[in-house]
Amino acid sequence: MPASDVTKAARLSVAPMMAWTDAHCRYLHRLMSRRTLLYTEMVTAPALVRGGARHLLRFDPAEHPVALQLGGSDPAELAEAARMGAEEGYDEVNLNVGCPSDRVQSGTFGAVLMEHPKLVADCVAAMREACAVEVTVKCRIGVDDQDPAEVLPDFLTHIQQAGVRRVIIHARKAWLQGLSPKENRDIPPLDYELVVAMKAAFPDLNISVNGGITSLDQARGFLQAGLDGVMIGRAAYHTPAEILLAADRLIYGDDHAVDLLAVIDGMRPYIARHLAQGGKLAQVTRHMLGLFQGRPGARHWRRVLSEEGHKPDAGVHTLDRALEQVRMDA
Missing domain, CATH: 1.10.1200 (Non-ribosomal Peptide Synthetase Peptidyl Carrier Protein; Chain A)
Known part of the structure; x- marks a missing residue:
């Protein structure tokens, strides 16, 4: 699928969610919306490259447009994993710079990478060199005691200079110490205004917002505010009919409707x-x-x-x- 078509699809996407957005889930969601961009659960680059777990990349062709989310922090390993994903036919490869779990931190990837923007830039540059499909990043606004207003622009500058053209920003900090992954989805306050400000500061970046979004009306509000896309997570999973059945009509202007x-x-x-x-x-x-x-x-x-x-x-x-x-x- 051409990158321009995937970018159009990214006006609305269903977030990658561990143990939830597997192939069965994505097939169901695709029956409800033919336009929304779908994401896999995070697949770690070490599992693919060192563990030989290529079966984790299997998906039904009906799922298109569909993106593969990778976790990792080694540029060469991520490059190989991205190449494998492109070979399997994914429309996009996304780097996870947002997951706060202890297991992810111990592998030096996920949200902890917000502290290492140069390394993230090296990773995405290697991934882009290794595969023809678009490479994107999903990040937080910062971690722990970082000041998001300072950290996020610096982070976006690094990845944009490495060739990234599209980014999804979860509008919360991640607290790597003291909060569980579940608490990290609810407790740190949302800062949507900062994400909107980043679009003004980086007009050439395609920016989607993620975090706490529960309705298509809310999603349309962000699009009207100038953001390029909206990613919805738990609401799309727990109340899929409310989010996805009307998505093609309300978000894409497509008359497609399904009962x-x-x-x-x-x-x-x-x-x-x-x-x-x-x-x-x-x-x-x-x-x-x-x-x-x-x-x-x-x-x-x-x-x-x-x-x-x-x-x-x-x-x-x-x-x-x-x-x-x-x-x-x-």
Whole structure:
């Protein structure tokens, strides 16, 4: 996919989320929106290059446009991992400079890299040299006691000089000591104004904002404020119908519309293939629990899929039973 098309898709994206945005999740989300840019869970460069875990790169062609997020801090290793991702057909390769987990810190990558902008620049330069697809960065506004108003412009200058043209900024600091990854998603205050100011300071950078965004109306407000894109995380996962069913129309001006029942119908052959390959129903349906959130039947839908999805004989008929419960409540 041409870089210009991926950039257009990046007006709205679903954030990379560990244990959530796997291939099953992305297939579901693609049925709900044909325009939104989707991201993989973070895949570490060492796992690909040293561990031979190339199977982690598999995805369904239906997922396009789709981006691979990498974690790492060794330029040569990241370059090789980026090359592998491009070979697999990803439309973008993204470097994680935002994850605050202890495991990530111990590998000297993720949010801790905000303290090493020169190293990040070396990494993305090597990645760009190794692959033809666009290389982007997802970062925080700073970490620990850093002053974001000073640190973030310096960081953006380094990566822009290394050739990065698109960046996603999570509008919170990351506290590497004292807060868990979950707390880092909620406790540090959001500073959306700083992200908007960065667009004014770096007009040639394509800048998306991430963090605490829960609705398409909120996303449209950021686009109207001059930002190039919006990345939504937990809301897109927990209430996907609220975010994705209207995204093509409200964000991209596309008349494409899809009904939630049509999405479920679209998952049937996918689930059947997954089961035929030895997979379990719950591996797919765990991502579907929030489809009816805020709608009649939501509780029964979740209960049937949660309680019966793990049973040895669970199959498409289990999905049908959950849907029957929704229709009874409608």
